[in-house]
Amino acid sequence: MNKTNILRYLYADRLKKIDLYSRNGEEIQRxxxxxxxxxxxxxxxGRQYEFNSIKNYSAFTSRIPVIDYEGLKPYVKRMHQGEQNLIWPGRIKWYAKSSGTTNDKSKFIPVSKEALKECHYRGGQDCVAIYLRNNPDSRFLSGKGLILGGSHKVSSISRYADCGDLSAVLIQNINPLINFIRTPSKKIALMSEWESKLESIANATIHAHVTNLSGVPSWFLVLIKLILQKTGKQYLSEVWPDLEVFFHGGISFDPYREQYKELIPTEKMHYVETYNASEGFFAVQNDFTDPAMLLMIDLGIFYEFIPLEDINKPSPRIYPLWETEPDRHYALVITTNSGLWRYNTGDTVKVTSINPLKIIIAGRTKFFINAFGEELMVDNAEKGIARASAETGATVINYTAAPIYMSGKTKGRHQWLIEFEKMPKSLDSFAESLDRNLQMLNSDYEAKRYKDIALGRLEVIPARKDIFNEWLRERGKLGGQHKIPRLNNNRNFIEEMLSLNQNKI
Structure with a gap:
């Protein structure tokens, strides 16, 4: 008997509700x-802005301002000291710790009981439900799920509040029954020292019956290679022959797709992108053939969208879901069941379709290059890297890029620091391919590159092995959900990495 069919039956009603997104999106969001x-x-x-008299979206937008973490932080500090009923009913005990802003080393995002149950956990169930619909041959429940979480262990902020990265908060609060279908043990999953954690996970899971993976692609590659080294196997499908799906998120999968295909060379393997942030579960890929993700619009989150060109304006245009347009980039603003009210997430998305609304993560509002009017976004960079790798036979592990501004007679250009697992035969050919593909992907970049008038051809500097991990380690951010800043308008990050790159091991 295929136990997975039990899940299909249990998820049938939920899938019917998700199908309503196509025709009832506006009603559901209202x-x-x-x-x-x-x-x-x-x-x-609620009393400050008189929520009880807000009867429509227009009143909501006119009364409540858009904020970022700096606007949320005063409430968070008070909640850490035990105050209740500030932004959400009752006391919020849990906070997802994530990378900080300019003024803070870390952000502490409130995670209410409602958000855990109705958003994050339900979002995870929706991932499985949608996947099983798309793969009728799945034997998902025949084995266990390997979840590779972050590296912030659960810790106490005060007598009233605890924190950890999102994965730690989710694992700490998960229904104990789920532990029977996941691996490694809770003790190992919540370890904070990243390298010891990887070693323990590898040892604990080598002989497990794993059918599904969940985590960040770049860090999972490190674990996979460690497992192959320990087992002496060439392919992960030799270690776990029934492996069938990888639920991935956190960073773009494009630069890593070919590496995964090489390490898991089986037609039954599937890859499903998810968008589960500290602030909430936002979206999941609902079609294997379409990289865009379905926005999950009934998990206790109300969505708004700021056009990319308005991000830095004092009074930007802001649209609800039902007024968005396809093929446009927006900054994502959310109101959630953790008490985030018109909170600017800092993420940018590209809307690809409206009914239902589907998105592609484009990057961060702070992480792009627009030094010469080229408006190069992270999604352009990821696709360009993937195409250049395919054309030149290279394999990229990590990268970052920043502008070099004009000086004297020298034209401005972009400088890329790239760690290759497999070097291209010609670094110059790789740079040429990347530059050409970025022009194909971004018309603004193409216009600035026209005859080298405004922008010279990009420069690629090969990074020595593990340089990016060293940079993260120096900042206490090695592993898990921490990410390399891909694109920056200033040279702060890349200069630090270039300095490390000159050091010999």
């Missing part, structure tokens, strides 16, 4: 907003 306002009307923020 209901989410009404629910959130009603739930929080007696909180401090």
């Amino acid at each position: 209901q989410q907003l009404s629910y959130l306002l009603a739930k929080a009307k007696r909180t401090e923020i």
